[in-house]
Amino acid sequence: xxxxxxxxHDAWDSGNVSLAFELFSECARQGSEGCMLDLxxxxxxxxxxxxxxxxxxxxxxxxxxxxxxxxxxxxxxLYREQGRFDLTAQWFKxxxxxxxxxxxxxxxxLLISGKGVRKSFSAAKEHxxxxxxxxxxxxxxxxxxxxxxCKVQNGL
Numbered sequence: 806x807x808x809x810x811x812x813x814h815d816a817w818d819s820g821n822v823s824l825a826f827e828l829f830s831e832c833a834r835q836g837s838e839g840c841m842l843d844l845x846x847x848x849x850x851x852x853x854x855x856x857x858x859x860x861x862x863x864x865x866x867x868x869x870x871x872x873x874x875x876x877x878x879x880x881x882x883l884y885r886e887q888g889r890f891d892l893t894a895q896w897f898k899x900x901x902x903x904x905x906x907x908x909x910x911x912x913x914x915l916l917i918s919g920k921g922v923r924k925s926f927s928a929a930k931e932h933x934x935x936x937x938x939x940x941x942x943x944x945x946x947x948x949x950x951x952x953x954x955c956k957v958q959n960g961l
Contacts, residue, residue: 807832809828809831809832809835809837809840810828810829810832810840810843812828813825813832813840813843814843816828817843817852822847822853825847825853826853826854828840829843829844829847830844833864833867839868839873841865841867841868841871841876842864842873842875842876842879844864845860845861845868845879846879849861849865849879849883858883861883865877865880865883866880874900874905875900877897877900877905877908878900878905878907878908878911880896881893881894881895881896881900881911884896890920890921891921892921893921894912894921897912897915901935904939905941906935906936906940906941906942906946906950907936907946909932909935910932910933910942910946910949912932913928913929913932913950913953913957916928916929926957926961929953930958933950933954937950937951
């Protein structure tokens with residue numbers, strides 16, 4: 806992490822979200838993938854600024870182009886919030902290509918529900934199994950993958 810990004814995180818951690826927003830904005834404009842991701846999140850959630858989903862999407866896409874799997878997942882979530890499940894699935898697949906284990910779980914949920922993709926329990930099982938062996942998954946994602954895999958194996 807670069808110095809400007811560290812300062813931005815320190816400001817965020819200390820509750821100075823206005824300063825954090827300014828610092829993330831500055832280092833995002835200078836090309837930092839991590840700052841782009843965080844700035845997108847600030848716009849997405851209205852931290853230190855008004856909620857602006859279009860600006861969030863803009864910064865997430867810039868971060869994704871530099872290789873961020875988290876940005877791809879966040880883009881998928883923005884599309885899911887809009888009810889655009891075909892694009893949701895596409896972006897979770899992009900996150901999976903960047904080794905995002907949590908995206909495997911999210912795509913499996915779409916496959917179980919049939920939203921944006923053809924319903925497929927076998928494909929859902931495959932993605933859940935991959936999630937469980939992923940080195941890039943949150944503890945909550947792993948727990949959800951275990952629970953869903955059990956349900957799918959037992960016919961929901």
